[in-house]
Amino acid sequence: MPISARAAVSRTVGQAPVIEPVTLSDPQPDEVLVEICAVGICHTDMVMRDGHLPVPFPVVLGHEGSGIVRATGSEVDDLAPGDAVVLSFMSCGHCPSCDHDQPAYCHSWAPLNFFGSRADGTTSLCDASGQSVHSHIFGQSSFATHALVNRRNAVRVDPDLPLELLGPLGCGIQTGAGAVLNSCRVRAGSNVAVIGAGAVGLSAIMAARIAGASRVVALDINDARIALALELGASHGFHSASGTLLDHARAADCPAGFDYIFDTTGLADLVNQAILALAPLGELALVGAYPFGSRVIADAAHLMSAGRVVRGVVEGSADPQSFIPLLIDHYRQGRFPFDRLVEFFEFEDIEGAIAAGESGRVVKPIVRMP
Ligand code: NAD
Numbered sequence: 119m120p121i122s123a124r125a126a127v128s129r130t131v132g133q134a135p136v137i138e139p140v141t142l143s144d145p146q147p148d149e150v151l152v153e154i155c156a157v158g159i160c161h162t163d164m165v166m167r168d169g170h171l172p173v174p175f176p177v178v179l180g181h182e183g184s185g186i187v188r189a190t191g192s193e194v195d196d197l198a199p200g201d202a203v204v205l206s207f208m209s210c211g212h213c214p215s216c217d218h219d220q221p222a223y224c225h226s227w228a229p230l231n232f233f234g235s236r237a238d239g240t241t242s243l244c245d246a247s248g249q250s251v252h253s254h255i256f257g258q259s260s261f262a263t264h265a266l267v268n269r270r271n272a273v274r275v276d277p278d279l280p281l282e283l284l285g286p287l288g289c290g291i292q293t294g295a296g297a298v299l300n301s302c303r304v305r306a307g308s309n310v311a312v313i314g315a316g317a318v319g320l321s322a323i324m325a326a327r328i329a330g331a332s333r334v335v336a337l338d339i340n341d342a343r344i345a346l347a348l349e350l351g352a353s354h355g356f357h358s359a360s361g362t363l364l365d366h367a368r369a370a371d372c373p374a375g376f377d378y379i380f381d382t383t384g385l386a387d388l389v390n391q392a393i394l395a396l397a398p399l400g401e402l403a404l405v406g407a408y409p410f411g412s413r414v415i416a417d418a419a420h421l422m423s424a425g426r427v428v429r430g431v432v433e434g435s436a437d438p439q440s441f442i443p444l445l446i447d448h449y450r451q452g453r454f455p456f457d458r459l460v461e462f463f464e465f466e467d468i469e470g471a472i473a474a475g476e477s478g479r480v481v482k483p484i485v486r487m488p
Pocket residue numbers: 160161162165289290293313314315316317318319337338339340343358359382383384385388404405406407408431432433434478481
């Protein structure tokens with residue numbers, strides 16, 4: 119029996135989604151039906167909306183959903199109706215990266231997360247006129263009251279937690295924290311810079327504190343975000359236009375440069391500055407959404423001669439099934455107060471939620487389902 123739902127459908131590149139009635143097909147054997155409780159808005163939703171990723175339209179975006187399992191496919195034996203789940207990205211489970219517990223670098227990442235369908239090419243959504251609508255963005259398409267997701271994509275969480283808060287753990291927050299704790303494994307006592315104090319950058323800053331970093335330098339162009347970074351654990355905050363990153367390193371008493379730099383802006387100019395501000399053995403993590411064709415300019419001798427590293431980071435190199443529970447544990451212990459980033463909106467006001475994020479007023483808008 120098809121399931122009736124409502125979804126915010128994006129029909130035109132660059133335009134806000136519009137809420138419409140839709141129907142979902144029954145779960146496939148390895149899928150679960152999730153009634154969405156709330157969904158965070160990530161900057162990557164805007165990148166997809168604007169046509170900068172290979173996402174087909176019409177489509178339901180949304181990839182930071184949380185909700186309750188309502189039905190399970192015939193092969194699902196580890197989730198049951200009533201379970202509270204956080205939805206994350208999709209991975210195949212059988213490529214070399216998945217075999218090495220690195221699902222964020224799944225060899226089928228793009229088709230499983232961006233191509234708007236299941237691995238077999240089918241979509242789960244139809245609009246009121248019976249036309250199919252692309253689904254399964256990040257394996258979930260959760261700007262909707264309901265989503266069909268693969269069981270790999272759903273992480274069971276404790277029912278005592280405020281479920282409406284938890285969806286962003288599935289992407290932006292996991293990405294920033296994981297870049298620090300998994301991708302780079304920041305050492306205690308090291309000096310860290312985070313460029314861009316949005317949801318991803320602020321999560322990286324909180325994680326750098328957990329890792330025991332010495333100096334944690336936040337850079338942004340939004341003064342309120344710099345102030346929030348200082349409250350959440352940054353030791354220094356600078357307006358990034360007030361000097362080069364090397365100037366800021368010196369001002370933060372890191373004359374050799376930074377041991378770790380996390381770029382969350384996606385701006386190639388800042389990446390090039392960052393390479394010059396790496397201390398010997400320093401690592402630069404590229405975390406932002408860089409437009410295809412962005413060029414990194416690095417002096418090969420500068421990298422080679424002091425063992426400097428530049429690495430790409432997807433989803434904080436996380437295995438969501440273990441990393442999301444770990445972040446929840448840090449949150450419970452008061453070490454990871456990601457609730458400070460969020461503001462809630464009603465589903466009917468999804469356009470207002472998107473605008474609040476894009477204007478920089480709200481770090482992490484979360485849309486609650488009725
Ligand atoms: P965001 O818009 O909340 O944060 C970006 C921050 O960069 C903002 O605070 C903005 O003021 C700041 N900024 C803009 N220009 C700047 C400049 N010149 N100098 C310093 N700061 C500047 O976005 P977010 O949700 O935190 O996401 C950050 C980026 O990470 C986005 O590009 C997003 O698409 C990407 N992302 C990547 C992954 C991944 O797996 N690699 C996952 C999630 C998000």
